[in-house]
Amino acid sequence: MQTTKYLLATYKETPADAEIISHQLMLRAGMIRKNAAGIYAWLPLGLRVLKKVENIVREELNRTGALEILMPAIQPSELWQESGRWEQYGPELLRIIDRHKNEFCFGPTHEEVITALMRNELQSYKQLPITLYQIQTKFRDEIRPRFGVMRSREFLMKDAYSFHMTKASLQETYEIMYKTYQNIFSRLGLKFRAVEAPTGTIGGSFSHEFHVLAESGEDEILYSDASDYAVNVEIATAKAGDPSPDGKGTLHTARGIEVGQVFQLGDKYSKAMGFTVLDENGKAVVPQMGCYGIGVSRTVAATIEQNHDAKGIIWPKAIAPFDVAIVPINMHKSERVREAAYKLYHELTAQGLDVLLDDRNERVGVMFADMELIGIPKQIVVGERGLDAGTVEYKDRKTGAVEHIGLDSISLTL
Ligand code: 5CA
Numbered sequence: 001m002q003t004t005k006y007l008l009a010t011y012k013e014t015p016a017d018a019e020i021i022s023h024q025l026m027l028r029a030g031m032i033r034k035n036a037a038g039i040y041a042w043l044p045l046g047l048r049v050l051k052k053v054e055n056i057v058r059e060e061l062n063r064t065g066a067l068e069i070l071m072p073a074i075q076p077s078e079l080w081q082e083s084g085r086w087e088q089y090g091p092e093l094l095r096i097i098d099r100h101k102n103e104f105c106f107g108p109t110h111e112e113v114i115t116a117l118m119r120n121e122l123q124s125y126k127q128l129p130i131t132l133y134q135i136q137t138k139f140r141d142e143i144r145p146r147f148g149v150m151r152s153r154e155f156l157m158k159d160a161y162s163f164h165m166t167k168a169s170l171q172e173t174y175e176i177m178y179k180t181y182q183n184i185f186s187r188l189g190l191k192f193r194a195v196e197a198p199t200g201t202i203g204g205s206f207s208h209e210f211h212v213l214a215e216s217g218e219d220e221i222l223y224s225d226a227s228d229y230a231v232n233v234e235i236a237t238a239k240a241g242d243p244s245p246d247g248k249g250t251l252h253t254a255r256g257i258e259v260g261q262v263f264q265l266g267d268k269y270s271k272a273m274g275f276t277v278l279d280e281n282g283k284a285v286v287p288q289m290g291c292y293g294i295g296v297s298r299t300v301a302a303t304i305e306q307n308h309d310a311k312g313i314i315w316p317k318a319i320a321p322f323d324v325a326i327v328p329i330n331m332h333k334s335e336r337v338r339e340a341a342y343k344l345y346h347e348l349t350a351q352g353l354d355v356l357l358d359d360r361n362e363r364v365g366v367m368f369a370d371m372e373l374i375g376i377p378k379q380i381v382v383g384e385r386g387l388d389a390g391t392v393e394y395k396d397r398k399t400g401a402v403e404h405i406g407l408d409s410i411s412l413t414l
């Protein structure tokens with residue numbers, strides 16, 4: 001991609017209404033734009049990152065054998081009446097009335113829809129266990145949408161639902177999903193903690209949240225300094241300084257951003273909605289259910305909270321919008337620089353890399369500042385002086401370290 005053909009919508013000023021760094025940087029880098037309170041458009045640069053997160057989530061879910069589907073965003077009230085949540089959910093549920101005066105809602109989550117779907121599709125124990133998932137836009141009419149896409153009203157979620165004949169089978173899938181979440185957040189390059197959690201409006205008996213550790217996090221967690229034990233303070237019986245309940249280490253507090261949550265729902269929805277399958281003896285059994293969510297759009301913001309400096313975003317390699325930026329110095333005056341920059345651009349692109357060539361007729365300082373703001377992990381600077389020596393500058397966004405690398409071998413470095 002060349003910047004002159006791209007929508008590089010960066011700006012220098014810190015937006016007045018953005019309180020936390022990820023929100024400020026997502027606006028300044030030209031990733032998102034506000035449409036209404038808690039409702040955002042994703043610009044090309046932001047969407048590249050969102051899609052990369054989505055793809056890592058999809059790859060890891062597919063690896064477990066979970067099946068991707070796409071359910072409707074708009075859901076009929078009848079299903080929510082069956083589960084009892086039409087009354088329970090309160091004003092966070094955006095209710096819609098159609099021209100025939102039928103009531104609907106914009107789905108904040110999909111337990112009702114998936115249960116209604118599966119009670120028609122699944123008849124026999126032979127079809128279970130099964131896990132289905134989707135990556136889809138949700139709407140929650142949050143009382144206080146804030147921090148950009150971190151706590152928005154419209155957001156992208158991966159939600160997965162599993163169905164089982166026994167509690168043991170549910171436990172098995174729950175553990176696989178837990179492990180899968182660890183893989184996903186590790187691949188994203190995040191520092192995170194799995195935390196015992198309250199079940200809230202989703203319900204069920206047992207739950208873990210996955211928290212990206214960050215000062216701006218809305219949740220407080222207690223974690224052991226000597227084991228994996230951690231708990232959301234909302235349900236903790238211990239406090240900071242106490243010995244960890246697992247007998248290992250001492251508890252400390254930290255702040256976290258909840259990027260995912262897994263639940264053992266038991267038969268809450270299957271029972272309320274009259275869903276049964278036949279077991280080996282032909283007896284009707286109410287399936288056990290689990291559900292597993294990841295806030296895909298929130299994860300993008302959480303990643304920035306952990307990966308930035310005074311100059312801007314520092315993307316982890318796995319989800320960077322571009323792998324490398326080429327910054328030619330005075331390309332519009334030097335044919336030699338232009339030629340070398342384009343040659344490199346075509347070579348690296350052919351190599352399968354996402355390359356951004358800054359071909360604007362701008363001062364080099366402006367180009368550097370933009371590439372740093374949008375957080376491209378590697379920068380290649382092509383200039384007359386380097387070319388005299390047959391080299392380019394290869395700069396690491398995170399450390400700022402610069403290497404002079406032979407023009408002929410740069411493609412091997414990446
Ligand atoms: N049905 C289950 C998961 S299958 C569910 O809805 N779980 S949830 O309520 O925990 O939401 C899943 C994830 O969506 C959360 O962990 C969080 O990362 C994200 N999320 C929830 N509310 C918002 C919001 N207002 N803005 C951005 N992300 C959100």
